[in-house]
Amino acid sequence: MNENNGITLSIQKKKINDDDDDDDLTGCFKRLKKRKNRKVKKKEEEEDEEEESRRDIDNLV
DSSP, X not given: OHHHHXXXXXXXXXXXXXXXXXXXXXXXXXHHHXXXXXXXXXXXXXXXXXXXXXXXXXXXX
């Protein structure tokens, strides 16, 4: 009877660990997506600033 309990506990422990791995991967992908979005947003802002600078220069000329 103790063997059955040990097997059940091992299976439950494995399942809990698998769930944690999924959460870690999901969190990792979410962080990567946020990082990518920040980079894209920063790049767009830089492009907007460059465009504004060009307009200002054109207006002065």
